[in-house]
Amino acid sequence: MTNSSKSKESEGSDAPSSNFIRHIVAEDLANDRHAGRVHTRFPPEPNGYLHIGHAKSICLNFGIAAENNGQCNLRFDDTNPEKESQEFVDAIKDNINWLGFNWSGDVRYSSSYFEQLYQFGVQLIEKGLAYVCDLSADEAREFRGTLTDAGRNSPYRERSIAENLNLFARMREGEFADGACSLRAKIDMASPNINMRDPVLYRIRHIRHHQTGDAWCIYPTYDYTHCISDAIEGITHSLCTLEFEDHRPLYDWILNSLDLNSIKQASDLAESDLPYVLPKQTEFAKLKINYTVVGKRKLKQLVDEGLVQGWDDPRMPTLAGMRRRGYTAASLRNFCESVGVARSESQVDISMLEHALREDLDSNAPRAMCVLRPLKATLTNLPGPIELSLQNHPKKEEMGHRTVPLTSEIVIDRDDFREESEPGFKRLVNGGEVRLRGAYVIRCDEVERDAQGEIAHLKCSVDLATLGKNPEGRKVKGVIHWVSATQGVPASVRLYDRLFTVENPESKEVVDFRTLLNPDSLTVLEGCLVEPAAASPSSALSFQFEREGYFTRDTLDSTDDKLVFNQTIGLRASH
RNA sequence: UGGGGUGUCGCCAAGUGGUAAGGCACAAGGUUUUGAUCCUUGCAUGCGUUGGUUCGAAUCCAGCCACCCCAGCCA
Numbered sequence: 001m002t003n004s005s006k007s008k009e010s011e012g013s014d015a016p017s018s019n020f021i022r023h024i025v026a027e028d029l030a031n032d033r034h035a036g037r038v039h040t041r042f043p044p045e046p047n048g049y050l051h052i053g054h055a056k057s058i059c060l061n062f063g064i065a066a067e068n069n070g071q072c073n074l075r076f077d078d079t080n081p082e083k084e085s086q087e088f089v090d091a092i093k094d095n096i097n098w099l100g101f102n103w104s105g106d107v108r109y110s111s112s113y114f115e116q117l118y119q120f121g122v123q124l125i126e127k128g129l130a131y132v133c134d135l136s137a138d139e140a141r142e143f144r145g146t147l148t149d150a151g152r153n154s155p156y157r158e159r160s161i162a163e164n165l166n167l168f169a170r171m172r173e174g175e176f177a178d179g180a181c182s183l184r185a186k187i188d189m190a191s192p193n194i195n196m197r198d199p200v201l202y203r204i205r206h207i208r209h210h211q212t213g214d215a216w217c218i219y220p221t222y223d224y225t226h227c228i229s230d231a232i233e234g235i236t237h238s239l240c241t242l243e244f245e246d247h248r249p250l251y252d253w254i255l256n257s258l259d260l261n262s263i264k265q266a267s268d269l270a271e272s273d274l275p276y277v278l279p280k281q282t283e284f285a286k287l288k289i290n291y292t293v294v295g296k297r298k299l300k301q302l303v304d305e306g307l308v309q310g311w312d313d314p315r316m317p318t319l320a321g322m323r324r325r326g327y328t329a330a331s332l333r334n335f336c337e338s339v340g341v342a343r344s345e346s347q348v349d350i351s352m353l354e355h356a357l358r359e360d361l362d363s364n365a366p367r368a369m370c371v372l373r374p375l376k377a378t379l380t381n382l383p384g385p386i387e388l389s390l391q392n393h394p395k396k397e398e399m400g401h402r403t404v405p406l407t408s409e410i411v412i413d414r415d416d417f418r419e420e421s422e423p424g425f426k427r428l429v430n431g432g433e434v435r436l437r438g439a440y441v442i443r444c445d446e447v448e449r450d451a452q453g454e455i456a457h458l459k460c461s462v463d464l465a466t467l468g469k470n471p472e473g474r475k476v477k478g479v480i481h482w483v484s485a486t487q488g489v490p491a492s493v494r495l496y497d498r499l500f501t502v503e504n505p506e507s508k509e510v511v512d513f514r515t516l517l518n519p520d521s522l523t524v525l526e527g528c529l530v531e532p533a534a535a536s537p538s539s540a541l542s543f544q545f546e547r548e549g550y551f552t553r554d555t556l557d558s559t560d561d562k563l564v565f566n567q568t569i570g571l572r573a574s575h
Numbered sequence: 576u577g578g579g580g581u582g583u584c585g586c587c588a589a590g591u592g593g594u595a596a597g598g599c600a601c602a603a604g605g606u607u608u609u610g611a612u613c614c615u616u617g618c619a620u621g622c623g624u625u626g627g628u629u630c631g632a633a634u635c636c637a638g639c640c641a642c643c644c645c646a647g648c649c650a
Contacts, residue, residue: 017597018589045650080649137648146646148577182648192578194646203648222650246579246645283580285643290586296650338598340588342581345643349586352599362612369609395612426610435608470608479608546609571611 016067019341021282025064025237034236035274038070041235042096042103043077043110043226046088046210049311049318050095052332052353053294056287059336061239062101073233074103078111079225081209089210091311095319100329110220110229111211116266117220117228118172120258121183121201125164129257130201131157132167134181143189144197150190151197157186171204174217178204185224187253195250199223227251228258230279234269238279241286242343248281255279287339288347290503292317298506298513307517308499314554314566315499315521325496326542326552326568331360347504357569361542361550366392366399368534369437369481370545370565372493372525374411376485377458379442382408385484390438402533406439409485411529416480417458419447424575426478433463433471434478437546441466441476481546488529491563493551495523528565535563542568 016022025038040061044054065072074096078084093107124130133156135143145151159167168183170176183202191197201224206217227250230238238251255263255278264276293299294317302308302316311318314325322332335356339348367390385407393399412428421429428434433443446459463471470476499521505513534543542552549570557564 023591043650047650077650083649133648140648141646144646146577149646150577151646179648184648194578197646200648205648219648221648226650242580243644244650248579285581338587340598342588344581344588346587349599352587355599358611367609394607394609424610437608439608441608466608468608476608478610481609544609544611547611548609549611571609573610575610 016337017340020343021060021064021237021239021284021341022067024282025068028236029068034277037234037236037274038065038068039073039104039234039236040065040070040239041073041075041108041230041233043075043229044092045077045080045084046086046092047080047083048088048296048300049320050092051294051299051319052289052292052317052322053287055099055319055332056336056339056341057239057241058096058099058101059333060284060341062103063337064237064239065104070236071104072101073105073108073235075108075110075229075233076211077222077226077229078109078209078211079220079222081207081219082205084210086210091320095323098323098329099319099332108229108233109211110225111209113225113229113232114212114216114220116232117225118218120228120262120266121168121220121224122165123258123262124185124201124254125161125168125183127257128161128186130183130185131159131164132171132181133157133184133198137179140182140200144194145189147194153189154184154198157198168202171202171218172216174206176204178206180204183218185250185254185257187250193246193249195223195247196253199250223247223250224254227254227279227281228263231255231263232267234267234276235279236277238281240281240283242283242345244281245283248283251281252278283343284341285343285345287336288345288506289317289350289353290347291350291498291500291505293500293506293513295506301514305514307514312556314494315496317499324552324554324556325566326361326550327357328360328364328542331357334360350498354569358550358572361544361568363396365542365544365550366402366540367394367546368402368531368543369404369483370491370493370528370530370534370543370548370551371411371413371481371483371488372528372548373414374483374485374527374529375414375417375455375458377410377412377442377444377460377482379406379408379410379462380445380459381461381464382406383464384408388438404438404531404533405484405487406436407484407486410436410482411485411488412436412458412480412482414455417444417455419455427480428458428478433474433476434480435466435476437479437481439467439482440464441471479547481548483529483531485529487532489532489535489563491528491530491535491565493525493528493565493567494554495525495567497521497523530563530565544571547571 042061062072133154182200184198187196189197312320387403389401416427419430441463442460448457450456501518505516550568551565554564
């Protein structure tokens with residue numbers, strides 16, 4: 001067999017996986033199509049918060065640039081002031097930095113190209129490729145035809161260039177009311193691609209813009225703005241999602257209709273000797289994950305109707321929410337890489353996200369102990385309080401040690417105790433032994449109940465010969481976590497479960513996705529006890545509470561006298 | 576009845592004519608003072624389907640089927 005030698009060399013384990021966009025970029029580089037440049041951009045509209053789906057696009061765009069010594073711009077595609085705001089601009093910038101990416105140069109805004117866009121509009125009119133149309137939106141819809149029937153030409157389609165120029169200028173001057181007319185590209189009302197049936201380039205909106213104020217009352221549409229903005233910024237690879245595939249002919253039509261040299265002169269490459277090449281749009285499938293929703297409208301609805309506690313509610317798939325939940329930026333980046341980039345629409349299983357999270361947290365989160373449902377236990381023969389020095393990470397000596405106080409009064413988790421031994425139960429039972437994590441083996445000698453008959457207190461004896469070593473002559477298989485009842489710090493802990501009860505809450509069959517919300521997505525536990533080291537204001541924020549899972553301090557809700565932890569994700573449970 | 580796409584293991588996803596990578600999930604073992612981690616092993620005679628071309632097809636050709644997107648002066 002000769003194939004073994006061949007397959008070995010390609011097994012560079014950390015090499016990024018192959019995907020069709022990496023192929024395209026590599027091929028363009030090989031053919032010197034952009035003079036060696038790779039320049040991408042992430043172009044969010046500031047009309048909502050970024051979510052996990054955006055993370056894929058961010059990682060793709062910034063990643064492709066970084067891999068090829070290229071640049072990636074952050075550009076706010078802010079052509080519809082009606083829905084946009086500065087609040088979203090700020091949140092988006094913050095999220096991108098948190099994810100670990102830095103955009104090239106200053107933040108860009110499509111709105112900062114409005115004057116240039118207007119001039120290009122004039123150019124299209126002069127070339128006889130655009131006209132001012134007085135059809136109302138409703139009329140325009142009728143003229144557009146249907147998916148199967150061709151549209152009809154607008155009665156205003158043959159206005160003279162001079163008249164169009166005059167009208168376009170007056171649109172800008174504010175002479176007309178909203179919707180009175182629009183600038184349209186003159187393409188083909190019979191095109192089977194509806195986007196080519198004389199699409200609107202400019203509409204009239206007497207409304208203040210979050211970046212340009214009252215400077216404009218006409219605003220360019222996405223199709224007109226996006227391609228030109230890409231061209232101005234010298235973007236080489238314009239990556240977007242599949243639903244824009246039908247817009248690509250228009251993207252190309254607009255750029256090819258403009259004088260190439262005038263585009264270059266308006267671009268960041270105006271002074272460059274490099275040959276100017278128009279950007280190319282490439283589409284990929286957006287990220288969908290089961291048991292959650294990423295539709296902007298749905299997320300907004302959850303917030304507005306108080307179904308969650310805000311855009312940064314830890315149950316939300318927004319970057320702000322996930323960050324607050326304790327997701328690490330690295331885990332999100334790794335997840336996006338593992339999901340890949342392709343053109344087939346897919347819905348990724350949330351277990352992949354959870355895997356990336358646990359993988360990162362397992363290797364980086366310090367360990368600590370926290371008892372969620374305390375049950376008091378007295379260690380009857382412990383000579384006195386002692387301080388144990390426990391390793392912060394079982395495999396990483398370099399993460400250091402912390403001191404953990406052991407006192408005669410401790411708490412253990414109610415779930416870790418049963419009166420009767422049961423098959424398969426490896427924790428503490430009456431009369432049985434168990435290891436206190438990092439400390440001694442104890443035996444439960446007595447169970448005390450309260451007036452209601454509930455188990456209230458255990459009396460246990462310690463085998464003083466078992467610190468750091470196994471007892472002789474017998475095997476103690478169970479290990480449970482614990483916290484000193486007197487030194488432990490009270491905390492409130494929030495446990496999370498998936499937000500929706502069904503795999504695909506966004507499916508078309510769903511009438512009202514709100515009825516599919518999981519009523520148990522949030523459980524608040526009060527009176528939990530956490531070891532002092534994890535409660536210190538100067539400690540890390542994220543921990544693995546041993547045998548429970550990963551938790552992070554909620555810095556928004558924690559106060560000096562009330563500590564709050566959010567469960568990031570539980571440990572994998574294999575029993 | 577128009578146009579544009581996509582179909583490879585339960586979920587993602589490599590593969591570009593030479594005999595189906597990898598990850599997640601799952602299952603079975605081993606190690607373990609976390610029922611975690613880690614390690615080992617297993618997991619598509621098969622690439623939507625039917626034909627065709629070829630010595631050879633997931634890869635090329637033709638037909639069919641399923642699903643997704645498009646009729647905002649949203650992006």
